[in-house]
Amino acid sequence: MPNSEHVKLEAYLKERGQKVTKARKAVLRAFMELEGHVTADSLFAAAKKIDPGIGQATVFRTVKLLAEAGLAREACQDEGARTYEHAFRHSHHDHLRCERCGTIVEFYDKTIESAQEVVFKQYGFVAIGHKMELTGLCADCARRGI
Amino acid sequence: MPNSEHVKLEAYLKERGQKVTKARKAVLRAFMELEGHVTADSLFAAAKKIDPGIGQATVFRTVKLLAEAGLAREACQDEGARTYEHAFRHSHHDHLRCERCGTIVEFYDKTIESAQEVVFKQYGFVAIGHKMELTGLCADCARRGI
DNA sequence: GTCCATGCAAATCGTTTGCATATAA
DNA sequence: TTATATGCAAACGATTTGCATGGAC
16 A cells, blocks of 8 residues: 555655665555654664564665655754654654653744744855754653752 | 863862873863864874873763863764863854855854743753754855755 | 665774773872 | 772674675666
């Protein structure tokens, strides 16, 4: 059952003379099934359930491909493994992270977005994108004290 | 010649019963001599010029110490090695990076800073800090076209 | 049949750790 | 003297790569 993500990936591949393979379809399907911030490792585990013979390197190669195709984007994180999140038909947002428990809240703030446009203009830059992560203590952790 | 950074580091160490060593002084001196975004590797190279016998592990350990002492802070970066920048007597700022040539411009925007405070409150978070990196093409690269 | 993609294992990169020794207090 | 810090090398986790084989076109 071809969904719009598969269509988009196939179009991207065809355009560049690349192939629609079993492994690539499995990684995309695994990615679509996962929510939130996905590591290559969790993707690997999910993809193996669909195609047990899949290799780890292929997952790394394919998730980069998904990012290039506009289906995934890197989520900002400082420590540990790189994470990806859905990018297609998902609106842009930034992150609020609790330093204590690791909870991540996604938010969108119009004021910040437009202020960023102003900064780009100020410095003569052509905007491509941005990553922002606010860190703090969530209400629960703050209540419990540091 | 003791400067305020050395004073601050020694105070921090004394307070916690830790020692003011030759290696730590060398790393701090090397860090103060470097500008912008410093990797552990470039710090290692600079510190070796001051104290040729210094080990890489010590540099990694010491730069973390500098961050804890408030003399350095991690700069946001997605790829490659972690980078640190001066934090003491340097005001807070965010970064604007050119995707093409890698130029980094530091900026401070009051509107963004206060909008972030609003977001923290909205979600009941106690603010600790944030990292923001805007990416785009700098004026020069944009002129030359992609 | 021709390329491109795959899986594997080895290589690489940045960073951390264990440990015997050296050094600041 | 005694705890902490050091340098080395080995361990580590995440990611990338080389290469012979397999599969899509």
